[in-house]
Amino acid sequence: MRCLALIVAGLAVLAATGSASASGHGRNGLITFYAVTPNEGAQLFTVRPNGHDLHQLTHGPGEAVNPDWSRDGRTIVYEHDWDTETLCATVDLVDSGSTGRVSLTSGMGGCRSQPAFTPSGAIVYENFDFGTEDDGIWGMNGHGGSQHEIVTPWPHSSGFATDPNVSPSGQLTFSGTDFSLIGPEDPALGLFGSDLAGNGFHQLLPMEVDLAVKHDWAPDGKHIVITTNANFFEPVTTANIATIRPDGSGLHYLTHYQSQDVKALVGSYSPDGRYIVFRLEDHGLYALMSMRADGSHLRTILPLSAYRPRGIDWGPRVQ
Numbered sequence: 375m376r377c378l379a380l381i382v383a384g385l386a387v388l389a390a391t392g393s394a395s396a397s398g399h400g401r402n403g404l405i406t407f408y409a410v411t412p413n414e415g416a417q418l419f420t421v422r423p424n425g426h427d428l429h430q431l432t433h434g435p436g437e438a439v440n441p442d443w444s445r446d447g448r449t450i451v452y453e454h455d456w457d458t459e460t461l462c463a464t465v466d467l468v469d470s471g472s473t474g475r476v477s478l479t480s481g482m483g484g485c486r487s488q489p490a491f492t493p494s495g496a497i498v499y500e501n502f503d504f505g506t507e508d509d510g511i512w513g514m515n516g517h518g519g520s521q522h523e524i525v526t527p528w529p530h531s532s533g534f535a536t537d538p539n540v541s542p543s544g545q546l547t548f549s550g551t552d553f554s555l556i557g558p559e560d561p562a563l564g565l566f567g568s569d570l571a572g573n574g575f576h577q578l579l580p581m582e583v584d585l586a587v588k589h590d591w592a593p594d595g596k597h598i599v600i601t602t603n604a605n606f607f608e609p610v611t612t613a614n615i616a617t618i619r620p621d622g623s624g625l626h627y628l629t630h631y632q633s634q635d636v637k638a639l640v641g642s643y644s645p646d647g648r649y650i651v652f653r654l655e656d657h658g659l660y661a662l663m664s665m666r667a668d669g670s671h672l673r674t675i676l677p678l679s680a681y682r683p684r685g686i687d688w689g690p691r692v693q
Contacts, residue, residue: 402644403691404470405651405675406431406441406450407662407683418452419683420470423644423651423664425675431472438466440537442490443689450689451478451497453487465489465499465518470692478518486512488537488587492570498524498538498546509534511548513570525572528552535566537587542595545620546570547578549587556581561605565589565598565622578622586613588685590642592667595620599628599650601640613637615652615669628669641686643667651675651688662686 404420411417411430416437421428431450432438441452447470454466454477461481468475478497479486489499492513501512501523510526527535527550535550549563556562563586565579579585579600586601597617604613614629615638628650629638637655644651647667654661662676662683676683 400445400447400645400693401691402646402649403443403447403689405641405662405686405688406443407641407686408437408439408441408452409681409683416455418450418468421662421675423675423688425662428676429472431470432468432475438468440488440685442687444491444495445493445690447690447692451489451491453489453499454481455487456481462502462504463487465497465514470689478514479521490537490539492540493542493544498540498570500534500536500538500548502534507531509536511535511538511546523572524570525568525575527566527575528554536563537589539589539591540570541591541620542593544570545595547589547591547598549585549589551581562607563587563604565600565618579618582607584608586639588640588642590640590687592617592643593645593647597667599640599643601638604639606634613639613655615640615650628665638663641683642688644688645690649688651686653683653686654678 406420408416408418414434416439418431418438418441437455439453441450450468454464462485464477464481465479465486466477484504485502487500489497495516498513502509508526508529511524513524514521532554533552535548538548540546547567550566551563562581562584564581566577568575583602584604584607586604589600599617612631612634616627618625635657639653641651649664651664654663659678660682661678665672
């Protein structure tokens with residue numbers, strides 16, 4: 375009973391921090407991402423924007439991937455991959471000091487993954503049901519309660535929806551694939567959207583654009599940053615970072631790499647909206663980079679090495 379009480383108390387503290395994220399974006403703080411460690415698999419890390427104070431935030435059991443900061447910079451929600459016969463993936467919270475870690479969802483009967491905070495402090499995530507094989511976007515409050523389906527565009531194994539994000543005005547966007555159009559062996563992703571009740575489902579970008587999984591809304595809600603040609607379906611170029619307007623129009627490239635030995639894959643906007651953080655892949659090595667939101671002034675945060683940052687998200691400075 376004492377353990378249960380401690381868990382409930384920890385959940386309340388962490389959920390309260392998530393609720394505080396309803397406040398507007400602020401000054402730039404730490405950057406989080408996941409990378410593979412020699413002994414613990416994929417785990418979360420944080421680093422300052424100048425590349426100093428690289429810190430491992432999580433440790434096993436299981437792997438920690440796909441982090442997203444709360445709006446107050448105190449809490450990270452992430453996908454906890456258990457990889458056991460009975461547990462798949464759960465949505466977990468950890469505070470920025472790595473002193474508390476709480477699972478908000480069950481890993482039984484399905485996988486709950488790719489979580490993100492909404493502007494109000496709620497959480498959206500991908501939900502795959504083992505029984506029906508339906509894959510869709512779900513939501514819950516910051517305490518892990520009121521878990522509910524938002525939208526399942528392609529039921530019964532005919533597609534999947536992942537990487538949900540919510541604009542400042544409450545527009546839901548997510549990456550997805552309709553297998554009836556491209557076949558289950560094809561990894562191409564398009565960009566889709568609806569409101570937070572699942573109404574108005576629509577397509578913003580076709581699957582032929584071949585998005586990488588991750589995308590992000592600008593803090594002012596005027597643009598979405600994406601990565602195109604993630605799987606080299608367009609053979610004369612490589613993966614590059616671009617922005618679009620909220621309705622999917624106005625595709626504008628920020629990077630212009632040509633060789634398929636060099637790729638740029640987006641992480642997120644900075645909380646003040648002035649910068650974008652991303653991974654640069656160059657002939658088998660990887661760097662954590664930033665640039666201004668117009669694509670200028672490239673800056674190295676972590677230099678090229680075999681260390682591969684993924685699922686990158688830039689958080690606000692703690693107030």
